[in-house]
């Protein structure tokens with residue numbers, strides 16, 4: 001079977017991680033090998049960069065360079081080899097998060113992000129010149145709802161502590177990316193867990209990604 005690259009996106013607390021186990025089980029149940037990973041992170045080096053990005057203050061260019069440096073290592077060490085083996089790669093966030101958080105949330109220059117994306121995800125010997133997910137599940141819900149869900153869940157990191165206004169800009173960043181590409185499936189993440197899972201399943205079925 002051909003390889004499949006899935007990413008899950010959304011503001012903090014959107015509920016995407018709640019469906020990772022079920023997604024993995026769904027594909028394993030179909031006899032597929034699954035590589036489950038996340039960004040920033042996914043390799044020892046990228047996990048160290050993640051700690052800095054999530055917990056240290058820095059300017060938006062530094063933040064963007066660190067997430068793309070982590071991504072480069074992750075792509076080379078984990079994602080490309082897994083896709084070459086024919087795995088289903090399930091990635092909790094990928095480059096759309098950079099356009100949403102650094103581009104939308106921080107207001108950082110989108111043209112610089114475009115250039116970094118081209119450098120980091122360039123593929124020499126593939127029909128598609130740029131590595132991108134085959135499907136991006138975008139969990140969309142109002143920032144106030146996400147904040148209420150997260151309130152009792154855990155101690156906030158640097159991003160989770162941001163204002164509702166910051167997350168409105170992040171959401172607008174996701175909406176801009178989604179408008180540019182048919183690989184996005186918008187999931188109404190305000191609904192119950194069961195209803196959200198139903199939409200995830202439907203997005204995979206509609207695109208012919210389930211056997």
Ligand SMILES: Nc1ncnc2c1ncn2[C@@H]1O[C@H](COP(=O)(O)OP(=O)(O)OP(=O)(O)O)[C@@H](O)[C@H]1O
Nearest residue numbers: 011012013014015016017018149153191192193196
């Ligand atoms: N559909 C839902 N309805 C109500 N609560 C939910 C729903 N989905 C998830 N939650 C709860 O919301 C909180 C955040 O969910 P989750 O950790 O899956 O979000 P996330 O998008 O992965 O967040 P982050 O990106 O910040 O890690 C958790 O406490 C989870 O139990």
Ligand SMILES: Cc1cn([C@H]2C[C@H](O)[C@@H](COP(=O)(O)O)O2)c(=O)[nH]c1=O
Nearest residue numbers: 012039040067093094097098101159160
């Ligand atoms: C990939 C990526 C992530 N971020 C932010 C988004 C989240 O606040 C954290 C990751 O935490 P999670 O609990 O694993 O979702 O990092 C970012 O700002 N830029 C990025 O490119």
